[in-house]
Each structure stands twice: as structure tokens, then as C-alpha cells.
Amino acid sequence: MSQIRTVVVDDDKEVAGVHTGFLLAHGAFDSAGKAYTGADALAMIADLRPELVLLDIHLPDLSGIEVLRAVRNLPGEPVDVIAITAARELDTVRAAMAGGVLHYLVKPFTARVLMDRLDAYVERRRHISGSGQAAVLDQDGIDRLLAPAGAPLATIPASRVSVALPKGLSQPTLEAVIADLNATGAASSASEVAGRLGLARVSARRYLEYLVSRGEARITPRYGAAGRPEKFYLLTGG
Numbered sequence: 298m299s300q301i302r303t304v305v306v307d308d309d310k311e312v313a314g315v316h317t318g319f320l321l322a323h324g325a326f327d328s329a330g331k332a333y334t335g336a337d338a339l340a341m342i343a344d345l346r347p348e349l350v351l352l353d354i355h356l357p358d359l360s361g362i363e364v365l366r367a368v369r370n371l372p373g374e375p376v377d378v379i380a381i382t383a384a385r386e387l388d389t390v391r392a393a394m395a396g397g398v399l400h401y402l403v404k405p406f407t408a409r410v411l412m413d414r415l416d417a418y419v420e421r422r423r424h425i426s427g428s429g430q431a432a433v434l435d436q437d438g439i440d441r442l443l444a445p446a447g448a449p450l451a452t453i454p455a456s457r458v459s460v461a462l463p464k465g466l467s468q469p470t471l472e473a474v475i476a477d478l479n480a481t482g483a484a485s486s487a488s489e490v491a492g493r494l495g496l497a498r499v500s501a502r503r504y505l506e507y508l509v510s511r512g513e514a515r516i517t518p519r520y521g522a523a524g525r526p527e528k529f530y531l532l533t534g535g
Contacts, residue, residue, distance in 0.1 A: 300325060300326060300327040301325055301326045301327065301348050301349050301418075301419070301422065302326075302327050302329040302345070302347045302348050302349070303320055303326050303327065303328060303329055303347055303348070303349040303350070303351065304329050304330050304331070304332060304338070304341055304342055304345065304347045304349075304350045304351070305317050305320070305328070305330075305331045305332070305350075305351045306331075306332045306333075306335075306338040306350060306351065306352045306353055306356070306361070306364070307331075307333065307351075307353040307381070308333055308334070308353060308355060308356050308357055309333075310331075310333060312353075313331045313332075313333065314331070316351055316381065316411075317331060319408065319411055319412070319415075320351075320415070323412060323415050325415070325419045326349070326415070329341075329345045329347045330345060330347075333356075333357075334356055334357055334358050334359075335356040335357075335358045335359025335360065335361070335363060335364045336358055336359060338350075338352070338356070338359075338364050339359075339364060339367050339368070342368055342371070342376060343371055346373065346374070346376070347376060348376065348377060348422075349376070349377045349378070349379065349418070350368065350376055350377070350378045350379070351379050351381050352364060352365060352378050352379065352380050352381065352382075352398075353380075353381060353382050354380060354382035354383075354384040354389060354393070355382060355383065355384060361380065361382065361384075361393075362389065362392045362393060362396065365378055365380075365392075365393065365396040365397075365398065366396055369396060369397065375397075377399055377418070378396070378397065378398045378399065379398060379399055379400045379401075379402065379414065379418065380393050380398045380400070380401045380402065381402045381404065381411075382401075382402070382403065382404060383403065383404040384403075385403055399418060399421070400414045400417070400418070402414060403469070405469075406469070406473075407473050407494050407495060408495070409473070409476070409477060409480070409493060409494065410473060410476070413476070413480070462507075463507065465503070466503065466504060466507060470494075470496070470500075470504060471504055471507070473494055474490060474494065474501065474504040474505065474508070475508070475513075475532070477490055477493055477494055478490070478514070478530065478531070478532045479532065481493075483531070484517045484529035484530060484531040485529060485530055485531075486527055486528065486529050486530070487499075487501045487502035487505055487528070487530070488501075490504075490505065490530070505528075505530040508530070508532070509530065512533060513532065513533055514530050514531060514532050514533060515530070515531055515533055516528050516529070516530060517529045517530075517531055
């Protein structure tokens with residue numbers, strides 16, 4: 298499969314550059330261009346016809362929702378859109394869903410979360426291209442195409458993320474820690490989790506100990522050269 302031509306739309310030039318860097322680092326994507334306003338985004342999308350757009354919602358002229366609706370009215374092959382934004386309002390999220398975004402990522406998020414979404418998108422395109430444009434899908438094939446945008450984190454039981462958290466802990470970071478342990482599939486130290494998620498080690502340890510206190514993770518000590526055990530954490534059932 299050839300590289301996926303992608304346009305990044307964000308009002309912050311530095312953020313747009315960071316997102317472009319993630320795309321290029323992934324390996325399956327090629328940068329077709331960057332736009333910093335809604336009007337420039339529409340002109341670029343209409344001219345370049347990328348396969349994917351990473352779209353911010355808060356833009357200085359048009360909203361990302363207006364851009365999304367205009368993109369849907371362009372002739373030719375549909376353009377896939379992943380929303381990457383700080384907008385959390387229910388109406389905005391619903392409008393984005395109605396506009397057919399494949400994923401809705403709320404800033405800030407970890408590099409791993411973005412890479413998970415990009416992996417899921419690549420797999421989705423591979424499934425579609427493997428089926429062929431004239432293919433007739435069975436129910437299983439249709440269900441896979443319509444899988445929820447949060448599918449990469451679907452292995453996280455709802456009971457693990459639905460409780461009130463102690464002061465100082467945040468829901469998105471807790472979900473990121475759980476997703477990291479899920480993705481790793483092996484016992485990890487607080488230092489390893491912190492390194493992968495960009496957290497301070499003491500912060501990572503607080504989240505890990507919280508999961509242990511709820512019985513959702515367990516500690517597996519390992520002894521180093523000095524004979525002192527280091528704590529490694531593993532999700533229960535992992």
C-alpha cells in the first residue's frame with residue numbers, strides 16, 4: 298500500500314509541525330501540506346485531494362466543523378478526517394461524528410495514543426483496499442468498517458476508568474497508563490511507563506499504585522544486582 302497523503306490543519310504552526318512529524322515517523326503517511334486557517338485548509342484539500350486530513354476544530358476563521366461539512370460536499374472520492382482538538386463540547390463532538398470523522402482525539406494526548414489511532418486507520422484502509430471497490434460486504438465486514446472510533450482502546454474494561462479518582466489523578470492520564478500496560482502486555486516498572494508516556498516517574502508510580510489499590514493491577518517484584526527489589530506492574534488478567 299502506498300503512503301497515505303495527509304494534510305494537517307491546525308491554527309498553531311508549531312503543533313501542526315509536531316503532528317506532521319508524528320505522521321512521517323509512523324512510516325505509512327506522507328505530508329501533502331499544512332494549513333493554519335479554515336479557508337486555506339479548504340483550498341488545499343480541494344487542490345491536493347489528500348486521502349486523510351488531521352483537522353483542528355478551533356480555527357481563526359471557519360470552525361473545523363464548517364471545514365468538515367464543506368469537505369463532505371467536494372466532488373470526487375471522499376476524504377477521511379481525524380479530528381485533533383481541544384474542543385470537548387457535546388454539540389461539537391456530535392457534529393463531528395455526524396460529519397463522519399473516523400477518530401476524535403482530545404488534546405493533550407500522548408504520542409502512543411496518536412500512533413494507535415494511526416495504526417487503526419492504516420488497518421482500516423488495508424481492509425478496504427483488500428476488499429476491492431466493487432466488493433459486496435457481509436455483516437462482519439460492514440461491522441468492522443463501522444467500528445467505533447475508540448476501537449484501539451476497546452480492550453480497556455469500562456470498570457477500570459469509570460470511578461471517581463483521587464485528587465491529583467486525571468482520567469485521560471489513567472486511561473493512557475492502562476492503554477500502555479495493555480499494549481505492552483508485560484510487567485513494566487514506573488520508570489518504563491513514565492518514559493513511554495512522557496510522565497514524571499513519581500506520577501506514573503501514583504497511577505500504577507492506584508490501579509494496584511483497586512485490584513486492577515498487581516506488583517511483580519524483580520531483584521537487581523544490588524539485591525534490592527524493583528516493582529514491576531501488570532494489569533490483572535495480563
